[in-house]
Amino acid sequence: MSNAVILDPADRSPAGTQARGVVQAWHRLRRQPSTLFAVVVVAVLVVVAVAAPLLAPYAPEATDFDAPLSGPTADHPLGTADLGQDLLSQLIYGARTALVVAGGSVLVAMLIGVPIGLVLGYKGGWYDRIGSRGLDIADALPGLMVGFVVIAILGRGMAVLVLAIGLVFCMNFARMTRAITLTERKKLYVESAHVSGLRERQIVFGQVLPNLAGPLAVQAAVFLGSAIKVEAALSFLGLGLGDDQPSWGGMLGLAAEHQADRPLMAVAPGVAILLTVLAFNLLGDGINDALSGRRTTGRRRSAVLGRLRPPTPPTLAEVRTARSAGPAPEAEPQPAPAGSGATPDDDVEVPADTVLDVRDATIVADRPDGSTVTLVHGVSLRVRRGEILGLLGESGSGKSMLAKAVLGLLPPGVRLAEGSVRLNGTELAGCSERELRAVRGTGLGVVLQNPQANLSPVHTVGRQLVDVLRAHHPLSKRDARARAAELLDLVGVNDVQRRLDQYPYQFSGGMAQRVAIAIALAGEPDLLILDEATSALDVTTQSQVLDLVLDLRDRLGMAIVNITHDLGVAAETCDRVAVLYRGELVEVADVVDLFDRPQQAYTAALLAAHPTADHDVEVIA
């Protein structure tokens, strides 16, 4: 009967920004139509409840023996009950009952639950361990059962009903308060190692209570709705207030007895409950969204926009002057020179062994207001068979977006606006999912950054390899497994038969990344894209995996695009390197040339910022 509200702890605003947050929250609240609807419904309800004696045409218990159980008439728009009581008046007074009981019980739930939560969260240790276990055990009692028991013990009545429903929800408040108190307390310990007892308490509660206000408001709104449902259920069963007290649940109880002769009697009270509960739920959602700064209106927001900086200042020139790097022959940054062999123009003939041919790729993200942000600006690249091209750049330079565009895996709201992406001469830009699927795995494969997250945590490694293999070849299960074992062997995983039946969490980072490479190789792709594939690994593991990549290139002759922010990795593995900065291609050059004689100021600045870059070049050269 209660709706579990799962609050994201990250949704809470920090205490310091609370005052400003409230104003902002109010503005956001107003922009949500569903919340506005909820506010209006609740406001109407409150007015009806308060002004019930003025609005109701009759007293709710007044009988009219001339018209018992009448259908809708001019005198009684909703009809009458057994003794001719006016149902419209009962509905209006029912709002009063619903709000008073629900409001009272949520207050009781907070008065009991919040202090329990504060004590458990603040005291911690054994208090918390025993208390939390107690809360878990209380979970075994369905909420309504608690209500039944309280009424069985204390009998019927307003106070009992409020207490009964309050006890149903108090555990939820206790749990939430405990979680928030615990978080704030931990934060405090991280910030200041030792504080005296009194100050600690002040700080904790000064910190906890403001953070508690938002989630409490959300919970309270939602539980008001739930409490109205519980009150209606108990009244429906005849366990609510006295029989002479009008309530929506009691009206439905009467309607249940007259299903056959007065089928419409159930409509009005049911709709009243539905609308009220809906309004409180939406209000809770609205407050939650407003507090967390999430917007429910407007168009689908691009998932990456939050992390994007507009690709404006500082310009390349500014970077150059700021860093005043050594060899900077050119005053103005230019796109990498055409005709250098690296960036093909349309009229330039494409060599026959070209695997990937990207021309003038421009990637944009759509903003909710209809404007766009350019993430990658007119980049052209070409990779030949057996070649490893490094894509070098700092975070946010657009290198990963470029790779995702090649793979057709751009996040929602981000798209390739202009340019062409050709794989073995076949245009991929504008391809449907179905067409893309034909090249995925066989044409190109990818290994992403986070080794553990690249594999499904709840499937065995063997299962994942087999599924990929069977997506490309009509293999029997046994054959697919044998082939999966070969692949694992190829990427240097030992004890393959046992490893196939293990889950990703049983693999180290380096081993998991080898498995990810095996998955990428399962379809025998012509192009392998490594998107920061070794960045999360320690240096030793990193070089082992890179050695594997070089070895695989030699054995299988694929083209490889190695995306990295690490100059060392680029120097160690790549034949050529393309440097990206703020979505623009700065320079493409042979790896030795690039490291020895950077043509562009940004490249030079990048190299200068890396203490070991020179050393790496020497190793290579």
Next chain:
Amino acid sequence: MGKLVAYRLLFAVPQLLVISILVFSLTYLVPGSPAAAMLGTSATPEAIAHVEAQLGLDRPPLERFVEWFGALLTGDLGTSFRAGMPVTDLLAQRLPATLSVVAGGIVVALVLGVGAGVFTGTRPGTLADRLVTGGTVLGLAIPEFWLGLLLTTVFAVQLGWVPIVAWTPLTADPLAWMRGLVLPSLALGVTGGAIIARQTRAAMVTSMSAPYADTLTAAGVPRRTQIARYGVKNALVPVLASTGVTFAILIGVSFVVEKVFALPGLGSLMLTSVIGQDFPVVQGVVLVTATLVIVVNLVIDICYGLINPQARPQ
């Protein structure tokens, strides 16, 4: 797997013990004497004393608890004051209907919830998503017993598609049993389904945009396999973890829904016992439902262990 089951059973035992202590102490919470409360104001002191002796209220609580708990272990929950029957017999009569409707509600909640959650979670932001998600918002707010009332009014009373008195025991006629359970299960399962749908949707969006989804997509695994095998299984991990609470709610609500469909379950027994302050029966019903919730949670936790390898004890 055996280890997981044993471990979970081990946790269920203290949980049941604490619940039974709580249930036992109920009679001590009654203001004044529970015997007087049960017998009403016109009771003679002798009658009250007699009932108090029957309840054991004249003896020390600990001694009574040991006796009560010992009887509980042999399946003896005392005697109902109203029906004059052993509580165990009363519960045994009512349990089949409650178990049937709760099982039906769970099936409906899971099918509706996971179905709607997967449907919306694989197409977030589309019109279809917004319509179905809007439906779940309604599903959360609708009172289950009102939905049941509407369903019987339309399909039983007006259209006559299903009998008005729905209950047929499974052993009497399995087909009629199922037919009778359709509407109650629907009424009971919709809210649970809405809760599960919202959780599944969120989990599905997460699992379909996780790096492993990109890895598999890029490796050429078709979207259908991706959803059916990888999306759903990964999404079920967080969903299952919170499903126990949903089912506890559902069992409680079945007590109300039962009345609408005139099902002879624990709910109506509880209702008459609450009104008549028949404490041994109230205690029995609470114990049985708590046990039911604990068993369902046990099953869910074992399923969780089957799905999530890291939840299995190593």
